Amino acid sequence: MKRAEELGERKIIEIVQSHLDLMPKMPIPFGDDVSACAIGSGELAILKTDMLVAKTDVPLGMSLWQAARKAVVMNISDFAAKGVKPSAMLVSLGLPKGIVERDVEELARGLNAGAREYGAYIIGGDTGEASDLVVSLSLFGTAAQGEVMLRSGAKPGDFLAVTGFFGKTSAGLKILLNDLDVIEKVRKVLVESVLLPRARLKEGLALSRTDAVTATIDSSDGLAWSLHELARASNVGFLVDKLPIAREAERFAEDNNIDPPKLALYGGEEYEIVLTVKPRLWSAAEEAVTRVGGRLLRIGIVTAKKRVLFEMKGNKHVIKPRGYEHFKT
Amino acid sequence: MKRAEELGERKIIEIVQSHLDLMPKMPIPFGDDVSACAIGSGELAILKTDMLVAKTDVPLGMSLWQAARKAVVMNISDFAAKGVKPSAMLVSLGLPKGIVERDVEELARGLNAGAREYGAYIIGGDTGEASDLVVSLSLFGTAAQGEVMLRSGAKPGDFLAVTGFFGKTSAGLKILLNDLDVIEKVRKVLVESVLLPRARLKEGLALSRTDAVTATIDSSDGLAWSLHELARASNVGFLVDKLPIAREAERFAEDNNIDPPKLALYGGEEYEIVLTVKPRLWSAAEEAVTRVGGRLLRIGIVTAKKRVLFEMKGNKHVIKPRGYEHFKT
Numbered sequence: 001m002k003r004a005e006e007l008g009e010r011k012i013i014e015i016v017q018s019h020l021d022l023m024p025k026m027p028i029p030f031g032d033d034v035s036a037c038a039i040g041s042g043e044l045a046i047l048k049t050d051m052l053v054a055k056t057d058v059p060l061g062m063s064l065w066q067a068a069r070k071a072v073v074m075n076i077s078d079f080a081a082k083g084v085k086p087s088a089m090l091v092s093l094g095l096p097k098g099i100v101e102r103d104v105e106e107l108a109r110g111l112n113a114g115a116r117e118y119g120a121y122i123i124g125g126d127t128g129e130a131s132d133l134v135v136s137l138s139l140f141g142t143a144a145q146g147e148v149m150l151r152s153g154a155k156p157g158d159f160l161a162v163t164g165f166f167g168k169t170s171a172g173l174k175i176l177l178n179d180l181d182v183i184e185k186v187r188k189v190l191v192e193s194v195l196l197p198r199a200r201l202k203e204g205l206a207l208s209r210t211d212a213v214t215a216t217i218d219s220s221d222g223l224a225w226s227l228h229e230l231a232r233a234s235n236v237g238f239l240v241d242k243l244p245i246a247r248e249a250e251r252f253a254e255d256n257n258i259d260p261p262k263l264a265l266y267g268g269e270e271y272e273i274v275l276t277v278k279p280r281l282w283s284a285a286e287e288a289v290t291r292v293g294g295r296l297l298r299i300g301i302v303t304a305k306k307r308v309l310f311e312m313k314g315n316k317h318v319i320k321p322r323g324y325e326h327f328k329t
Numbered sequence: 330m331k332r333a334e335e336l337g338e339r340k341i342i343e344i345v346q347s348h349l350d351l352m353p354k355m356p357i358p359f360g361d362d363v364s365a366c367a368i369g370s371g372e373l374a375i376l377k378t379d380m381l382v383a384k385t386d387v388p389l390g391m392s393l394w395q396a397a398r399k400a401v402v403m404n405i406s407d408f409a410a411k412g413v414k415p416s417a418m419l420v421s422l423g424l425p426k427g428i429v430e431r432d433v434e435e436l437a438r439g440l441n442a443g444a445r446e447y448g449a450y451i452i453g454g455d456t457g458e459a460s461d462l463v464v465s466l467s468l469f470g471t472a473a474q475g476e477v478m479l480r481s482g483a484k485p486g487d488f489l490a491v492t493g494f495f496g497k498t499s500a501g502l503k504i505l506l507n508d509l510d511v512i513e514k515v516r517k518v519l520v521e522s523v524l525l526p527r528a529r530l531k532e533g534l535a536l537s538r539t540d541a542v543t544a545t546i547d548s549s550d551g552l553a554w555s556l557h558e559l560a561r562a563s564n565v566g567f568l569v570d571k572l573p574i575a576r577e578a579e580r581f582a583e584d585n586n587i588d589p590p591k592l593a594l595y596g597g598e599e600y601e602i603v604l605t606v607k608p609r610l611w612s613a614a615e616e617a618v619t620r621v622g623g624r625l626l627r628i629g630i631v632t633a634k635k636r637v638l639f640e641m642k643g644n645k646h647v648i649k650p651r652g653y654e655h656f657k658t
Contacts, residue, residue, distance in 0.1 A: 016454070
């Protein structure tokens, strides 16, 4: 009989799903970044829940305010990737016994700050005792059916793109956990990417208003894993010809003898949108994102061949289906 | 600086709320059994989240299937009390490391059974590692604005009613925790009320279709506490002249030298609806509930004087604002 740490998060989710009766005519299939329920007149209720557990999701050096805000960002990022505006949020707080009044205040302020940063409100919740700090959030919004960007529409020939550079969070985590060496200016950027992550909501909303996007996923389990999931859902492959490595991550990698592509590919807790775009509408997509202050980086192309590869200095390498996974990592 | 166990669940919720920006025009105020968000055309999205933590909410003798199903019932009960049909549910599972594949299956089957029992579907979720088993559910449904039964409408002279008898769960819990003595037939009923609780969804939906109900609350924190909360939200008092003590609870109380009213008043984890009804529409309310196979018990009256009392053998006693409270109990 396999235990949780042998099964891993994804297999556990698979087991749970296999025992659930399917809602007839589910507007968004199981396994996409958000769930949905039809509410009439072609409108969908969009729902998402994600749980932050201090033991695994809150690194040393992160304050309770930052942890609470991060719990919000984790959930908002999935709405961002689907191009859905979050309206309201409920919070379930599991608190360990020793926690004091000031801690509760700090958590509340962090939750509120996160929600307001993205235009949402916390409208209810619940609290109880737990062995570990647990912040379980559920997010609600509405969207027109057919306007939600899914994981499943990428076509061979589409451009592969991301909304930002990768590698900063894994570098920042390594710094926080192992106290690794790096010059102060770079350290600050890398650590901040861990403590104050940002979701690409403006970018996601802008992209969803164009007709350019064929598939999207949020990158919270790392770039490599997100590419594999997107490939699987769309039944395609990818060739990455320009790895989006953050300058600061590259610098950190060089200073610490780490392979920069690995830092960018196999991280996690990075809240970019990974997407595919119709080539003839590329400039429309790019312009939409630029107009809201973001950027769209073309990093490769969708292939009919179902492999996920990256090309560097003329050589092709396999991108492994590896990323952050609860229980296993 | 006060710690969680001195603050108690309710004070913690108050602290959190005081740090949140209020959503403008909240259709249902903070502190009612469910939360809501306007979605246009006079419709509301109804949302609820409640977290089951094994350490405090799963008594010895309860299987994982039962624990998962109970987590669903806890949430459904709040929808029931508001007269809202649940459509969909998301689940966040926090799993301790030692858990095995069969446990995950049992949890999934319990969740699905609970959802389907009340006509809802689980449409998504998330899992991660936690120190303790945590089942955080969020429930979604829609309702017409103005049709949701609130805590705040009771008027002096209204009848006070409940959808079932009280005391079985606290008796059952005492049996499970202390192995107390009671004849097998009674034991079975009492223990089952703990292991297989039921939410009064049919009753709540039937009541909401009448024009008879002025205020409602679910009784999961115990009858006494629910009465005090209902009184506070409606700015009234109650005189209970007929305590709804379950026969089996009475028998158990007598056998174990416990005061029966205490068993009925100060329990918890009982999922009845406590409500107030316009006297001239009492029979309409009663009929609506009977038609769906339930029962409506008139237990007292709403008073202008803001005290919560019960009358027994000609004497009036104060019902204390006491009930189940996380961190404190």
